[in-house]
Amino acid sequence: MPKLRVESFTISLDGFGAGPDQDLNNPLGIGGTALHGWAIPTKTFQKNLFGNDSGETGVDEDFAARGFQNVGAWILGRNMFGPVRGPWPDESWRGWWGDNPVYHVPVFVLTHHARPPLVMEGGTTFHFVTEGPVVALERARAAAGGKDVRVGGGVNTIQQYLRLGLIDEMHIAISPVLLGDGERLFEGVDLTALGYTCMQHVASAQATHIVLTKQ
């Protein structure tokens, strides 16, 4: 049975998945970029984000790499797709990731505002889903061709799927930074009551990696 997975989602020591005041210049909120100190140097991120063939190996790379293994479709919250809020003023916003986004598979974007599918280079197509998270997951599963579906984020989107009991596995990285304020990943989500336990716990110099699995 294909899984619904969260991978490489990073929170601060004080529990925030994004800093305060997210906008075009601070897509992860103020201070939020520091969260990804563990990920940026890895071979996987260097290759996927910058096209570099160098990059570090080790614990951080192992977790970065597994996030792209056996993933047939992604689900993103609308705020992760871009900073535009409310009805789409036009179709000029095409995501944060340039003409050839890192996904290379169908990506389903949760939004309250309809928009035609957006076909990008390299196999990524953004589909905009207005019927809520359950329908988005059905469509993602159908598009994934038997592979897993990965929920990219943000915090609110992950929380919706957690509360629906639909996420099978979560890799979370805890970065040694403080954000002070922002969106707390586990706010109002009782992971114990939902049946999650910590199955893996490995640290590098840059982050503590945990894998939570639903029983």
Add this chain to the structure above:
Amino acid sequence: MPKLRVESFTISLDGFGAGPDQDLNNPLGIGGTALHGWAIPTKTFQKNLFGNDSGETGVDEDFAARGFQNVGAWILGRNMFGPVRGPWPDESWRGWWGDNPVYHVPVFVLTHHARPPLVMEGGTTFHFVTEGPVVALERARAAAGGKDVRVGGGVNTIQQYLRLGLIDEMHIAISPVLLGDGERLFEGVDLTALGYTCMQHVASAQATHIVLTKQ
């Protein structure tokens, strides 16, 4: 200048310093004992809690040991001293720690209900302070003889001192367990605005240790 320190205070992956439903049988709340998996086997805890001369060394022990170094007095919240709530019905409750508590220095217990000092074996005297956290700290500093003061907990007491900007240094252990509910250590405390940064980040198989310092 002597410091006000938090040491060996443990939170879960979801940020809780104690589980739900604390009572006589579950002083750390349901599931809370699992938080201390890293600490119990250490040489320091085996010696201090059980009088054993065996016990593990390594990263966890290093952090357990530093918590007792240069500490001249402690401050505890009343709920950490015991499960009795409201006015003291009598003086029969003498703490969780037997006749010879682990402190061996003066301990100042924050409470709304006056009670005479309680002299225990081994150098520990519990003083009950009804005038609030600032007065408790003044008294603790005076009693500490130039050494540091350690805030033992619980969550509410640490939060009070954090919001007052009085804690100089915090060693927090993050245990690979989920509690789901309970008291969240960093709830309503903006560590960035208060001037804290993470100065140290070391993991063992049992916990991630962080040291936060106020600038």
